Amino acid sequence: MSSREIDAESGRLLNDQDGAFEWRWEPQSSDEEDGLNQDGGDGFKTPSKKLVLTAYGEEAEVPEVKEGMVFPDWEAIDVQLKGYGRQKGFCFVRRCGSSKKCTLSQEEGSGTGVVVKQRRNFMWTCECYGVPERKRKVSGDVGTSDNQVHVGSGVRKSKKCECPVHVFASVNEIGQWVIRRSLKGNANHYPTPSKSRTIASFRKKFIEDNPHVGREFEVCKKSGLRTNQVYNLMSTRRNGKAHMPFSEKDIHDYLAKRKKEKKKGGDARAMFTYFEKMKEDNPDFFHVFRQADDGRLQDVLWVDARSRAAYEEFGDVVCFDTTYLTN
Template sequence: MSEENDEVEIGETGLEKTMSPEETTQEPKVNMIFNTVDEVLDFYKKYANRVGFPMKKRSSKKGDFGELKYVTLSCSRSGIPQSTASNVLKPYPSIKCNCKAQLRAGICLDGRWKVNSVKLDHNHGLNPNNARYFRMNRAISSYMKRKIEVNDRAGIRVNKNYNSMVVEAGGHENMSFMEKDCRNYINKVRRLQLGEGDATAIQKYFLKMQAQNANFFYAIDLDESGRLRNVFWADSRSRAAYEEFGDAITFDTTYLTNKYDMPFAPFVGVNHHGHSILLGCGLISSEDTDTFVWLFKVWLACMSGLAPCGIITDQDRAMKNAIEIVFPNTRHRWCLWHIMKKLHEKLKSYKHYESIKFALENIVYDSLTNIEFEDRWKEMIEKYELQSNDWLRGLYDERRRWVPSFVKGSFWAGMSTTQRSESMNAFFDDHVNSKTTLKQFVEQYENALMTKVEKENQADYKSSSADIQCSTHYFMEKQAQGVYTIAKFKEFQNELTSKMYCEVVDTKEDGAFLKYQISEDMIIAGKKKSVNFTVIFHEFDSEVKCNCSKFEFRGILWRHAIYFLIKHKMDLIPDKYILRRWRKDVTRRHTKIKISYNESNATLEAHQCDKMQKTFDEIKELAADSEEKCVIVMAWMQKLKEQLSNHDNDSQNAQDSHGGMDDD
């Protein structure tokens, strides 16, 4: 015979045998007879609940052909406590106290089961009121398991997940399991998903996604030992969206996401509503030039070799080197916010720090031209004797990468900093935590994408079905209302109404061009200030340019241009000043692509549960308003339960099985 000693506490037996009152109230005795081992288990479990102690199946013995011969049921507090804590000074609590209470039973020649020995005395207190806390009474139904898994995939934390079910059940006393059971189940599911190791699990996940949509793209970088080093992926919708919104992107790796501290590296663009949009992302093991070169090359291949026109990053030198290698023709800009937030750290030791900070901010934000910036910068350096400051010298040498007057001539979709990437990182906070594994993170990417897609769909619907009222009688405002998304129309409307702050102070004619000097009243640092701009207008082709370069930077017609178009009796915005990327009246390919909602992860049982649950919910809605209807439904369900139970028993008998009660 073989013997197994798996000390596993008994949960659901799968049987609900009806016993007489006399049977359920008596104590276990030697020579008691039961038809099956399940009846023995059921009897001892009910006795344990009535007396007030937890029970478990301590051991079992099988015959040569695998048939169950003997079983020992004991109090769960049997055994000697042994701490598994790494710190011996802080041992884990243990319920074991070497309790000797137990029941042993064996199979007879006629196939029935007989109690061979019984020990009833416990060396600890008994309390029937604690029965619902005993593990043997705690079980998670298949419906609850499905609900827990779905909520976990949606990024709902375990405590909130469990509390929602407590509310639904009407209180903790009506729950068949505890929060820690919920947590343990989630951890078990995750362990099963990752049992083969991260690299293999991620690759299988990617292959599955690719099978669902051939345009799903991924790349995995392994080291010489075959260990996962870097990974990149982009869904088909993100790849299609890049065709529309890949002109200006941000990229940063300042956000650590998972238990391996692998930096999350998202490529982020701006859609037609001004929302951040994911254009693929990676998880990388280091932040050196070689790693970024690998990531950028893979991303470029994913996007059919089309490099972005502009990319915003922080001041990381490795990123800078990699961009020069992979995107030599892309305009690379540094995040202004990252630079300005370092002022205190880099300059706080100077006696006149506050004055230096104020002067530097004015120079950076208020200089309209490159020459003006350079002159004012040199003046500040000399005034405060900052010639020896290496940080400032380095910033000046790289001024073309970050100073607004140098970068405003290129299109950046209105993005001023990499805070778009940071907001995307914050968005992922709802889906991941410090214990998130790599495969879980990749799966949560899909959840985050779902939310972003839904937000875009809602904005599309709002832009197509609702309008912001025009604030003026100008035809160009009505024109903008008809073509722009709501977010971009608001921007245009603000520029239109702000033209009231503009006034021509000088006019010069230069051949076919008119050159205007315009003064705009602005509020800077809480104070009113008049700032002069130079505007050149070519009436023949309706071309207007200004040294503020706002159209080049944002892609929306700005107040100075609007002022002169209206002044020259032009009722409508020239077509070249309405960019396709901000329009609501065009169809974009990425909006037709549905992302996968990971439903293929669901088992057949889960699909069946969802199907039945939908019908059950409809029945509840129909019967909830009437006691009579409720009685009808409850009677029908009770009858259905009996039919299903009989069906299971018939199947069980046909298979000549013990219903899985053998220890595995």
């Protein structure tokens, strides 16, 4: 049997006159065999998006926004810019924009003569864009400013370091958003993917996208743990505070927000909600209230079924004076 030489690049025989030999990949295991295409092609698959390692794990790489790119609306640009900045370690913010008044036609569903404002352009900048405020404290707690940097404990800290990164987009004639100007290259600060953990908007976004983290905050808080204890407990699961995607302040802000939501409408609204629930459970439950001329709540009377039965026997009434803390 004659020896044959195979070209490493093409996979064909160098001395094959017929050219019938074709280099093919053969699966070495059952898992690789499942990766073969149904039409008999190779099992090699080219990923549609490149994966990059970020501070939050492995993610699909967000492409860079360049001049001339077209987007359906400004929200799409905002999402892509923030995703790109998050992977690089800095944050894009909407700096300024303009709008113009236009009249909606009847075909657009709002009838003729309706004047609305439509966005015409936006500029996104790095959060470190611009000049920091030069302010310091003086006697009498009066703030002054000038064009010189003050050195000392009274200097107000700022993350602005005149970074030139910005993106400008506007609407074309057919209503699409086009990138008109894009300047990349951070200056005066050095973002890295791991630094995205320290940016407030990304920390809050992480908690919003992972509701189980917020529920864990509430469970730990109900069990009697302090905020710093909750943070220390959760940091042990991530091999230290350096790997935490949120800070201790974020836990405090989340719990304060949840507490405010539960008391939305005030304690009076919460009380009447409870009365309505009691009325559904027991039809003999009775409540009534009075309001002043300016709408303020004056007094409330409520009687449950057991109290109504006891009143017929004893005739006693219990009153609560809620003004003892005010006068």
